[in-house]
Amino acid sequence: MHGPGLIFSRDFNYGKRRRVSPYLFPQFGVYNKYFIPSNRDLPSHGLVTRIYAFDFGFSQGNPSIAPMDTVDFPLVIGRDFLVWSITQVYQTAATTDPPVALTPGANASPGFLVNFLHTHEGVQRQWANKSISDGESGGDGRYPLMLKEPALLLAGDTLTCSITSLVNATMLAQICLTGGEFDTETYGVTAGS
Numbered sequence: 364m365h366g367p368g369l370i371f372s373r374d375f376n377y378g379k380r381r382r383v384s385p386y387l388f389p390q391f392g393v394y395n396k397y398f399i400p401s402n403r404d405l406p407s408h409g410l411v412t413r414i415y416a417f418d419f420g421f422s423q424g425n426p427s428i429a430p431m432d433t434v435d436f437p438l439v440i441g442r443d444f445l446v447w448s449i450t451q452v453y454q455t456a457a458t459t460d461p462p463v464a465l466t467p468g469a470n471a472s473p474g475f476l477v478n479f480l481h482t483h484e485g486v487q488r489q490w491a492n493k494s495i496s497d498g499e500s501g502g503d504g505r506y507p508l509m510l511k512e513p514a515l516l517l518a519g520d521t522l523t524c525s526i527t528s529l530v531n532a533t534m535l536a537q538i539c540l541t542g543g544e545f546d547t548e549t550y551g552v553t554a555g556s
Contacts, residue, residue, distance in 0.1 A: 410543035413444065417524035420456060420535035427456050427535050428475070428528040435480075437523040446514040446542040451477075451501035453536035473497050474530050477538065480523040481516065490514075494527060501538060513542065 417436045420427030428434050453474045476494035480487055491500075502508040516522055528534045 413544040415540045417538045421537050427533050430531045431528055433527040435523050435525045437521050440516045440518055440520045442518050443545040444516045444542055446540045448507035448509050448541045449501035450504055450507045451538045456533040456535050476527040478525050482521040
C-alpha cells in the first residue's frame with residue numbers, strides 16, 4: 364500500500380482513475396476486474412497491512428473445537444482496521460498415535476459454520492443473518508475471499524468469531540482477516556527507534 368501503488372479503472376471513458384492494492388493482481392490476471400472491491404478509494408499512506416487471526420487450536424493455549432461444538436473467539440481491535448479479505452483453514456486434530464485423519468464416519472466438508480459478531484459502543488451486530496459454511500465464508504491463502512466493500516473496525520471494537528464444528532472429530536481451525544491498520548502516528552518510523 365505504500366508508495367505509488369497501481370492505477371486501475373473500469374471508467375476509461377470518463378477518465379476516473381483509482382488507486383488499488385497491488386496484492387489483488389497476481390491471482391486472477393485479467394479477471395481481477397471482477398474481484399476489485401467497489402470501494403477502491405483506499406488511502407495510499409498510513410495504511411499498514413495487517414492480519415488478525417482467530418486461532419482455534421493451532422497455537423498453544425488456544426482451544427480446539429470439540430465435535431459438533433460451538434466456540435467463540437473475541438478480539439479487541441487496537442487501531443482502526445479496514446478488512447478487505449478473509450482466509451481460512453481447518454483440519455481434524457490427531458488424537459491417536461499414529462494420527463488418524465478423521466474419526467471413522469466423519470464428515471469433512473463442510474467442516475464448520477461461522478459468523479462474526481461485531482460489537483461497537485456496546486451494540487452488537489452479526490456480519491451475516493445466520494452462520495454460513497466454510498466454503499462460503501472465506502478463501503484460502505492463494506485465493507482469499509475479497510470483500511466487495513471493505514469492512515471498517517474502529518479501535519476499541521470487539522470482533523468475535525463464532526465457529527460451530529460440523530465434523531464428528533476434534534477440529535483445529537484458523538480464520539484470518541487481512542486488511543490495513545491505520546498507523547499514522549508511526550508511519551515511516553523505523554521499528555525500535
